[in-house]
Amino acid sequence: MSNNVIFTNIVRFLLLVLSQVLIFNHLNFFGSINPMVYIIFLYWYPIRENRALFLLVCFLLGLTIDIFSDTLALHTFAxxxxxxxxxxxxxxxxxxxxxxxxxxxxxxxxIQRITFLALLVLTHHLIFFTFEILSFSHILLLLKKVLLTSILTIFICVMLSSLFTVQTE
Known part of the structure; x- marks a missing residue:
């Protein structure tokens, strides 16, 4: 991995964590919808880089968000x-x-890029909210949270992706 790619990923990591913790965790649309824009890091991460390093960085990303959000490793797991x-x-x-x-x-x-981003977000939110709610008796609440939070997160991530042209390879 070149120094430029390492530097770019470190800056992305830090800016996404800071924006998630300082801005997006406090938005609370309709009382309970918080977009999780840090997921775009997994979308932007270079394709052909070391897989073990990628898993470690994702672990650290989730753990950092969990520490600041007090969510008991839900972000890390997702x-x-x-x-x-x-x-x-x-x-x-x-x-x-x-x-x-x-x-x-x-x-x-x-369309392929948006589908890829949407599947990342939907999978993340389904895992996150399933383990947050952890009850099948609240399946409608689970589906509502997954759907509404995913729509908002995908919208914001597409806007961020459009604003910042990223060289991902």
């Missing part, structure tokens, strides 16, 4: 799960093309 499942989600969205050395996000359609 982040690690989608970091582990990222290749499967990528294969679903981009086909086997993503496994070739010439694959970049620039060569994909906007």
């Amino acid at each position: 982040s690690l799960t989608i970091a582990y499942a990222r290749p499967v989600i990528m294969r679903f969205c981009f086909g086997v093309n993503y496994e070739f050395q010439t694959f970049t996000f620039k060569n994909t359609t906007r």
Whole structure:
């Protein structure tokens, strides 16, 4: 990994943690909807980098958010799960093309990128809220929180992605 990529990922990590903890955790749309924009780090992380390092960074990302949010490792578990499942989600969205050395996000359609981001967010939120609520008797509350928070998170992440042109390869 080049020094430029390392520096860029460190800055992304820090800015996303700070924005999540200082801004987005305190928004509370309709009393209970907090967008989790730090998930975009998993979307922006380079494709062909060391997988073990990626899992470690995702662990640290989730743990840092958990420490500041007091959520008992829910963010850590959800982040690690989608970091582990990222290749499967990528294969679903981009086909086997993503496994070739010439694959970049620039060569994909906007719909494929939004689908990839949406699946990351939906998977994360489903895991997060399932373990937060931990009761099948509240299945409607679970579905409501997953759906509404996912829609808001995807919208904000697409806006952030559009604002900041990122070189992900």
